[in-house]
Amino acid sequence: xxxxxxxxxxxxxxxxxxxxxxxxxxxxxxxxxxxxxxxxxxxxxxxxxxxxxxxxxxxxxxxxxxxxxxxxxxxxxxxxxxxxxxxxxxxxxxxxxxxxxxxxxxxxxxxxxxxxxxxxxxxxxxxxxxxxxxxxxxxxxxxxxxxxxxxxxxxxxxxxxxxxxxxxxxxxxxxxxxxxxxxxxxxxxxxxxxxxxxxxxxxxxxxxxxxxxxxxxxxxxxxxxxxxxxxxxxxxxxxxxxxxxxxxxxxxxxxxxxxxxxxxxxxxxxxxxxxxxxxxxxxxxxxxxxxxxxxxxxxxxxxxxxxxxxxxxxxxxxxxxxxxxxxxxxx
Numbered sequence: 001x002x003x004x005x006x007x008x009x010x011x012x013x014x015x016x017x018x019x020x021x022x023x024x025x026x027x028x029x030x031x032x033x034x035x036x037x038x039x040x041x042x043x044x045x046x047x048x049x050x051x052x053x054x055x056x057x058x059x060x061x062x063x064x065x066x067x068x069x070x071x072x073x074x075x076x077x078x079x080x081x082x083x084x085x086x087x088x089x090x091x092x093x094x095x096x097x098x099x100x101x102x103x104x105x106x107x108x109x110x111x112x113x114x115x116x117x118x119x120x121x122x123x124x125x126x127x128x129x130x131x132x133x134x135x136x137x138x139x140x141x142x143x144x145x146x147x148x149x150x151x152x153x154x155x156x157x158x159x160x161x162x163x164x165x166x167x168x169x170x171x172x173x174x175x176x177x178x179x180x181x182x183x184x185x186x187x188x189x190x191x192x193x194x195x196x197x198x199x200x201x202x203x204x205x206x207x208x209x210x211x212x213x214x215x216x217x218x219x220x221x222x223x224x225x226x227x228x229x230x231x232x233x234x235x236x237x238x239x240x241x242x243x244x245x246x247x248x249x250x251x252x253x254x255x256x257x258x259x260x261x262x263x264x265x266x267x268x269x270x271x272x273x274x275x276x277x278x279x280x281x282x283x284x285x286x287x288x289x290x291x292x293x294x295x296x297x298x299x300x301x302x303x304x305x306x307x308x309x310x311x312x313x314x315x316x317x318x319x320x321x322x323x324x325x326x327x328x329x330x331x
Contacts, residue, residue: 001033002033002081002082003033003034003035003081003082003083003237004032004034004083004084004103004296005032005033005034005035005082005083005084005085005086005099005100005103005129005181006034006036006037006077006079006081006084006085006086006184007025007029007034007035007036007037007038007083007088007090007099008039008073008077008080008085008086008087008088009021009022009036009037009038009039009070009088009090009092010038010041010069010073010089010090011038011039011040011041011043011047011072012038012041012043012047012066012069012072012090013043013044013045013047014042014045014047014091015043015045015046015047015050016293017090017091017092017229017292018038018050018051019050019054019092019161020093020129020202021088021089021090021091021092021093022036022038022051022054022055022157023056023089024039024093024094024095025094025099025148027094028095028097028098028141029097029100029208030097030100031097031100032097032099032100032103034059034082034099035059035080035081035082036058036059037059037060037061037063037076037079037080038051038055038059038060039057039063039072039073039075039076040060040061040062040063041063041066041067041068041071041072042062042063042065042066042067044065046262048062049186055156058235060193061075061076063075063157065165067279068152068198068199069198069199069202069327070193070194070197070198070202071195072096073087073193073265074191074193074195075195077187077192080184080187082184083103083183083184083185084102084103084106084181084183084184085181085182085183085192085326086089086103086179086180086181086185086227087177087178087179087180087181087182087203088178088298089177089179089228089232090304091228091229092179092226092227092228092229093226093227093229094225094226095225095226095227096183096223096224096225098117098179098224098225098226099228100118101117101221101223102115102117102221102224103181104225105163105169105219105278106181109219110215110220111216111217112185112215112216112219113186113210113211113214113217113218114175114180114182114183114186114206114207114218114219114302115169115175115180115181115219115220115221116130116175116176116179116180116181116220116221116224117129117179117219117220117221117222117223117224117225117226118162118166118174118220118221118222118223118224118225118226119178119226119227119228120225120226120227120228121133121228121230122169122227122229123211123229126161126281127161127228127230128159128160128161128176128192129160129161129175129176129179129220130159130160130162130174130175130176130218130220131157131159131170131171131172131173131174131176131204132156132157132158132159132160132172132174132253133173133174133204133208134158134201134204134249134252134253134265135253135257135265136261136265136268137155137156138157138158138265139170139264139265139268139269139272140157140213140268141155141156142157142226142268142269142272143159143268143269143271143272145272145275146235148204148286153188154288154299156173160172162220162222163178165221166222166224167223168220168222169220169221169222170219170220170311171217171218171219171310172218172219172220173204173205173207173208174203174206174207174208174218175218175219175220175255176203176228176266177201177202177203177206178228178230179224179226179228180203180206182206182210183221183300186214186216186243187208188212190209190210190214193205193305194206194255195263195315196255197248197251197252197319198244198247198248198250199248200244200245200249200252200324201248201249201252202244202248204252205252205255207254209321214228221327226320229285238301239308241305242308243308243312244306244309244310246266246269246308246312246324247312247315248314249262249265249269249309249312250262250266250312250313251264253265253266257298262313263313263314266309266310267309267310267313270305270306270309270310270311270313271295271303272303273303273306273309273315273321274303274306276302276305277299277302277306279293280298280299280302282300283295283298283299284299286295
Protein backbone atom coordinates (compact mmCIF):
# COMPACT_ATOMS: atom_id res chain seq x y z
CA UNK A 1 0.00 0.00 0.00
CA UNK A 2 1.34 3.43 -0.93
CA UNK A 3 1.84 5.43 2.28
CA UNK A 4 -0.11 8.61 2.85
CA UNK A 5 2.68 10.02 5.00
CA UNK A 6 6.43 9.49 4.88
CA UNK A 7 7.90 10.32 8.29
CA UNK A 8 11.51 11.40 7.79
CA UNK A 9 13.93 11.58 10.73
CA UNK A 10 17.57 12.64 10.42
CA UNK A 11 19.82 11.39 13.22
CA UNK A 12 23.36 12.03 14.39
CA UNK A 13 24.56 10.36 17.58
CA UNK A 14 21.12 10.53 19.12
CA UNK A 15 20.49 6.84 19.72
CA UNK A 16 18.50 7.15 22.92
CA UNK A 17 16.30 10.08 21.90
CA UNK A 18 15.83 8.50 18.47
CA UNK A 19 14.60 5.31 20.14
CA UNK A 20 12.05 7.31 22.13
CA UNK A 21 11.00 9.27 19.02
CA UNK A 22 10.43 6.11 16.97
CA UNK A 23 8.51 4.51 19.84
CA UNK A 24 6.23 7.55 20.06
CA UNK A 25 5.56 7.40 16.32
CA UNK A 26 4.72 3.70 16.61
CA UNK A 27 2.51 4.16 19.67
CA UNK A 28 0.68 7.34 18.66
CA UNK A 29 0.10 6.98 14.93
CA UNK A 30 -3.21 5.31 14.12
CA UNK A 31 -5.63 4.95 11.18
CA UNK A 32 -2.98 6.11 8.72
CA UNK A 33 -0.86 4.39 6.09
CA UNK A 34 2.65 5.63 6.76
CA UNK A 35 6.31 4.77 6.44
CA UNK A 36 9.25 5.82 8.58
CA UNK A 37 12.62 6.70 7.09
CA UNK A 38 15.63 7.29 9.34
CA UNK A 39 18.76 8.82 7.84
CA UNK A 40 21.71 8.15 10.09
CA UNK A 41 24.38 10.78 9.43
CA UNK A 42 27.50 8.68 10.18
CA UNK A 43 26.73 8.25 13.87
CA UNK A 44 29.31 6.62 16.12
CA UNK A 45 26.93 5.61 18.92
CA UNK A 46 25.38 2.52 17.28
CA UNK A 47 22.21 4.39 16.34
CA UNK A 48 21.88 2.42 13.11
CA UNK A 49 22.27 -0.91 14.88
CA UNK A 50 19.59 0.10 17.38
CA UNK A 51 17.15 0.94 14.58
CA UNK A 52 17.80 -2.37 12.80
CA UNK A 53 17.39 -4.34 16.02
CA UNK A 54 14.43 -2.59 17.63
CA UNK A 55 12.52 -1.10 14.69
CA UNK A 56 12.90 -3.54 11.79
CA UNK A 57 10.01 -1.95 9.88
CA UNK A 58 11.82 1.38 9.61
CA UNK A 59 13.61 2.14 6.35
CA UNK A 60 17.19 2.99 7.34
CA UNK A 61 19.57 5.07 5.21
CA UNK A 62 23.13 5.10 6.57
CA UNK A 63 25.51 7.82 5.45
CA UNK A 64 29.21 6.98 5.60
CA UNK A 65 30.30 10.59 6.20
CA UNK A 66 28.67 13.32 8.24
CA UNK A 67 27.13 15.93 5.95
CA UNK A 68 24.89 17.72 8.42
CA UNK A 69 21.18 17.91 9.09
CA UNK A 70 20.18 19.52 5.79
CA UNK A 71 21.99 17.05 3.54
CA UNK A 72 20.75 14.12 5.59
CA UNK A 73 17.15 15.20 5.05
CA UNK A 74 17.77 15.82 1.37
CA UNK A 75 19.14 12.32 0.99
CA UNK A 76 16.28 10.77 2.89
CA UNK A 77 13.63 12.54 0.83
CA UNK A 78 14.69 10.57 -2.23
CA UNK A 79 13.36 7.45 -0.52
CA UNK A 80 9.99 8.94 0.43
CA UNK A 81 6.87 7.62 -1.28
CA UNK A 82 4.14 9.34 0.71
CA UNK A 83 1.63 11.91 -0.48
CA UNK A 84 2.92 14.03 2.40
CA UNK A 85 6.36 14.18 4.01
CA UNK A 86 6.51 14.72 7.77
CA UNK A 87 9.91 15.98 8.91
CA UNK A 88 10.56 15.16 12.55
CA UNK A 89 13.64 15.93 14.60
CA UNK A 90 15.10 12.90 16.32
CA UNK A 91 14.60 14.64 19.68
CA UNK A 92 10.82 14.85 19.39
CA UNK A 93 8.01 12.83 20.93
CA UNK A 94 4.51 12.69 19.50
CA UNK A 95 1.92 13.42 22.18
CA UNK A 96 -1.03 12.48 19.97
CA UNK A 97 -1.82 11.25 16.47
CA UNK A 98 -0.02 14.28 15.03
CA UNK A 99 0.83 12.71 11.67
CA UNK A 100 -2.83 12.00 10.90
CA UNK A 101 -4.02 15.35 12.28
CA UNK A 102 -1.64 17.22 9.99
CA UNK A 103 -2.25 15.04 6.92
CA UNK A 104 -6.02 15.36 7.39
CA UNK A 105 -5.56 19.11 7.60
CA UNK A 106 -3.70 19.20 4.29
CA UNK A 107 -6.39 16.98 2.75
CA UNK A 108 -9.04 19.49 3.82
CA UNK A 109 -7.08 22.63 2.89
CA UNK A 110 -5.70 22.41 -0.66
CA UNK A 111 -4.47 26.02 -0.47
CA UNK A 112 -1.97 25.03 2.25
CA UNK A 113 1.40 23.60 1.24
CA UNK A 114 3.09 23.22 4.64
CA UNK A 115 1.76 22.83 8.15
CA UNK A 116 3.05 21.97 11.60
CA UNK A 117 1.86 21.49 15.14
CA UNK A 118 2.28 22.83 18.65
CA UNK A 119 5.74 22.19 20.09
CA UNK A 120 6.05 21.67 23.83
CA UNK A 121 8.95 21.53 26.24
CA UNK A 122 9.33 18.36 28.32
CA UNK A 123 7.74 20.16 31.29
CA UNK A 124 4.64 20.96 29.21
CA UNK A 125 5.43 24.63 28.65
CA UNK A 126 5.10 26.12 25.20
CA UNK A 127 7.99 26.22 22.76
CA UNK A 128 8.58 28.27 19.63
CA UNK A 129 6.46 26.57 16.96
CA UNK A 130 6.38 29.14 14.14
CA UNK A 131 7.49 32.65 13.36
CA UNK A 132 8.39 35.37 10.91
CA UNK A 133 11.39 35.18 8.61
CA UNK A 134 14.40 37.32 9.57
CA UNK A 135 13.99 40.81 8.13
CA UNK A 136 14.76 44.44 8.88
CA UNK A 137 11.24 44.96 10.23
CA UNK A 138 11.54 41.94 12.50
CA UNK A 139 15.01 43.01 13.68
CA UNK A 140 13.78 46.53 14.46
CA UNK A 141 10.86 45.13 16.44
CA UNK A 142 13.33 43.04 18.40
CA UNK A 143 15.82 45.88 18.93
CA UNK A 144 13.01 48.07 20.29
CA UNK A 145 11.61 45.16 22.36
CA UNK A 146 8.16 45.79 20.90
CA UNK A 147 6.95 42.22 21.40
CA UNK A 148 8.03 42.38 25.05
CA UNK A 149 6.34 45.73 25.63
CA UNK A 150 3.23 45.12 23.51
CA UNK A 151 2.78 41.33 23.21
CA UNK A 152 -0.74 41.55 21.79
CA UNK A 153 0.06 43.98 18.97
CA UNK A 154 1.27 41.34 16.50
CA UNK A 155 4.73 42.72 15.74
CA UNK A 156 6.91 40.32 13.72
CA UNK A 157 9.07 37.93 15.69
CA UNK A 158 11.69 35.41 14.59
CA UNK A 159 10.25 32.74 16.84
CA UNK A 160 6.76 32.73 18.36
CA UNK A 161 4.95 30.58 20.89
CA UNK A 162 1.23 29.84 20.55
CA UNK A 163 -1.02 31.69 22.96
CA UNK A 164 -2.54 29.62 25.71
CA UNK A 165 -5.93 28.26 24.76
CA UNK A 166 -5.36 28.54 21.00
CA UNK A 167 -7.67 26.21 19.09
CA UNK A 168 -7.82 27.72 15.62
CA UNK A 169 -5.21 27.17 12.93
CA UNK A 170 -3.51 30.26 11.52
CA UNK A 171 -1.37 31.34 8.60
CA UNK A 172 2.28 31.92 9.57
CA UNK A 173 5.57 32.84 7.94
CA UNK A 174 7.28 29.56 8.69
CA UNK A 175 6.83 26.37 10.69
CA UNK A 176 9.59 24.98 12.88
CA UNK A 177 11.52 22.28 11.06
CA UNK A 178 11.19 20.03 14.12
CA UNK A 179 7.69 18.96 12.99
CA UNK A 180 7.07 20.21 9.47
CA UNK A 181 4.70 18.46 7.06
CA UNK A 182 4.91 19.30 3.35
CA UNK A 183 3.11 18.02 0.28
CA UNK A 184 5.21 15.46 -1.57
CA UNK A 185 4.24 17.09 -4.86
CA UNK A 186 5.98 20.28 -3.73
CA UNK A 187 9.15 18.40 -2.89
CA UNK A 188 9.10 16.75 -6.32
CA UNK A 189 8.69 20.16 -7.91
CA UNK A 190 10.99 22.31 -5.78
CA UNK A 191 13.29 19.99 -3.87
CA UNK A 192 13.60 20.13 -0.12
CA UNK A 193 16.33 22.15 1.62
CA UNK A 194 18.90 24.53 0.16
CA UNK A 195 22.25 23.02 1.14
CA UNK A 196 23.85 26.39 1.67
CA UNK A 197 22.24 26.10 5.11
CA UNK A 198 24.07 23.75 7.47
CA UNK A 199 21.20 23.88 9.94
CA UNK A 200 18.75 26.52 11.19
CA UNK A 201 16.77 28.70 8.78
CA UNK A 202 16.54 25.94 6.18
CA UNK A 203 12.85 25.53 7.04
CA UNK A 204 12.36 29.32 6.92
CA UNK A 205 13.80 29.30 3.41
CA UNK A 206 11.67 26.30 2.38
CA UNK A 207 8.47 27.94 3.66
CA UNK A 208 9.32 31.17 1.85
CA UNK A 209 9.93 29.33 -1.43
CA UNK A 210 6.62 27.49 -1.11
CA UNK A 211 4.74 30.72 -0.46
CA UNK A 212 6.39 32.79 -3.19
CA UNK A 213 6.84 30.15 -5.90
CA UNK A 214 3.53 28.30 -5.56
CA UNK A 215 1.20 30.74 -3.80
CA UNK A 216 0.34 28.09 -1.20
CA UNK A 217 0.14 29.04 2.46
CA UNK A 218 1.96 27.84 5.58
CA UNK A 219 -0.25 27.07 8.58
CA UNK A 220 0.14 26.35 12.27
CA UNK A 221 -2.25 23.57 13.39
CA UNK A 222 -2.65 23.59 17.20
CA UNK A 223 -4.33 20.19 17.40
CA UNK A 224 -1.08 18.34 16.65
CA UNK A 225 1.08 18.20 19.79
CA UNK A 226 4.77 17.29 19.90
CA UNK A 227 7.42 17.48 22.63
CA UNK A 228 10.74 18.87 21.37
CA UNK A 229 13.85 18.44 23.49
CA UNK A 230 15.30 21.39 21.55
CA UNK A 231 18.88 21.27 20.40
CA UNK A 232 19.88 18.13 22.25
CA UNK A 233 21.95 16.90 19.31
CA UNK A 234 24.29 19.87 19.79
CA UNK A 235 24.76 19.04 23.47
CA UNK A 236 26.71 21.71 25.32
CA UNK A 237 28.21 23.22 22.17
CA UNK A 238 26.23 26.42 22.51
CA UNK A 239 28.84 28.51 20.74
CA UNK A 240 28.73 26.16 17.78
CA UNK A 241 24.94 26.24 17.74
CA UNK A 242 24.87 30.01 17.79
CA UNK A 243 27.56 30.26 15.12
CA UNK A 244 25.57 28.04 12.77
CA UNK A 245 22.35 29.87 13.62
CA UNK A 246 23.66 33.35 12.82
CA UNK A 247 25.52 32.19 9.74
CA UNK A 248 22.21 30.76 8.53
CA UNK A 249 20.50 34.09 9.16
CA UNK A 250 23.16 35.78 7.08
CA UNK A 251 22.79 33.22 4.30
CA UNK A 252 19.01 33.63 4.22
CA UNK A 253 19.06 37.43 4.30
CA UNK A 254 21.77 37.71 1.66
CA UNK A 255 19.97 35.25 -0.59
CA UNK A 256 16.85 37.42 -0.73
CA UNK A 257 17.98 40.94 0.16
CA UNK A 258 21.73 41.26 -0.37
CA UNK A 259 24.76 41.31 1.90
CA UNK A 260 24.46 44.89 3.20
CA UNK A 261 20.85 44.33 4.22
CA UNK A 262 21.93 41.13 5.97
CA UNK A 263 24.70 42.90 7.85
CA UNK A 264 22.29 45.61 8.99
CA UNK A 265 19.86 43.04 10.36
CA UNK A 266 22.59 41.12 12.18
CA UNK A 267 23.93 44.29 13.76
CA UNK A 268 20.43 45.05 15.04
CA UNK A 269 20.41 41.57 16.57
CA UNK A 270 23.77 42.37 18.19
CA UNK A 271 22.36 45.63 19.59
CA UNK A 272 19.32 43.83 20.99
CA UNK A 273 21.45 41.27 22.83
CA UNK A 274 23.97 43.88 23.97
CA UNK A 275 21.13 45.64 25.78
CA UNK A 276 19.94 42.34 27.20
CA UNK A 277 23.48 41.66 28.38
CA UNK A 278 23.63 44.97 30.22
CA UNK A 279 20.28 44.30 31.86
CA UNK A 280 21.20 40.72 32.77
CA UNK A 281 24.56 41.80 34.19
CA UNK A 282 22.79 44.35 36.39
CA UNK A 283 20.53 41.59 37.71
CA UNK A 284 23.58 39.67 38.99
CA UNK A 285 24.21 42.41 41.55
CA UNK A 286 20.68 42.25 42.98
CA UNK A 287 20.20 38.48 42.70
CA UNK A 288 20.27 36.31 45.83
CA UNK A 289 23.32 34.08 46.16
CA UNK A 290 21.39 31.02 44.99
CA UNK A 291 20.68 32.71 41.64
CA UNK A 292 24.10 34.22 40.94
CA UNK A 293 25.25 31.36 38.70
CA UNK A 294 22.03 31.45 36.71
CA UNK A 295 22.22 35.22 36.21
CA UNK A 296 25.86 34.97 35.12
CA UNK A 297 24.93 32.26 32.61
CA UNK A 298 22.18 34.49 31.21
CA UNK A 299 24.61 37.38 30.81
CA UNK A 300 27.19 35.13 29.13
CA UNK A 301 24.51 33.86 26.75
CA UNK A 302 23.67 37.40 25.67
CA UNK A 303 27.38 38.07 25.05
CA UNK A 304 27.61 34.93 22.92
CA UNK A 305 24.70 36.15 20.81
CA UNK A 306 26.43 39.50 20.31
CA UNK A 307 29.72 37.86 19.37
CA UNK A 308 28.21 35.39 16.91
CA UNK A 309 25.89 37.89 15.23
CA UNK A 310 28.77 40.31 14.65
CA UNK A 311 30.98 37.45 13.45
CA UNK A 312 28.33 36.27 11.00
CA UNK A 313 27.89 39.78 9.61
CA UNK A 314 31.45 39.64 8.27
CA UNK A 315 31.19 36.27 6.52
CA UNK A 316 30.88 35.79 2.78
CA UNK A 317 27.86 33.99 1.35
CA UNK A 318 28.63 31.08 -0.90
CA UNK A 319 27.42 31.82 -4.39
CA UNK A 320 25.12 29.32 -6.13
CA UNK A 321 28.04 28.26 -8.32
CA UNK A 322 29.99 27.23 -5.22
CA UNK A 323 27.35 24.75 -4.13
CA UNK A 324 28.63 21.24 -4.75
CA UNK A 325 27.31 19.11 -7.56
CA UNK A 326 25.61 16.88 -5.01
CA UNK A 327 23.95 19.93 -3.47
CA UNK A 328 22.62 21.19 -6.80
CA UNK A 329 21.01 17.85 -7.48
CA UNK A 330 19.32 17.92 -4.09
CA UNK A 331 17.84 21.41 -4.28
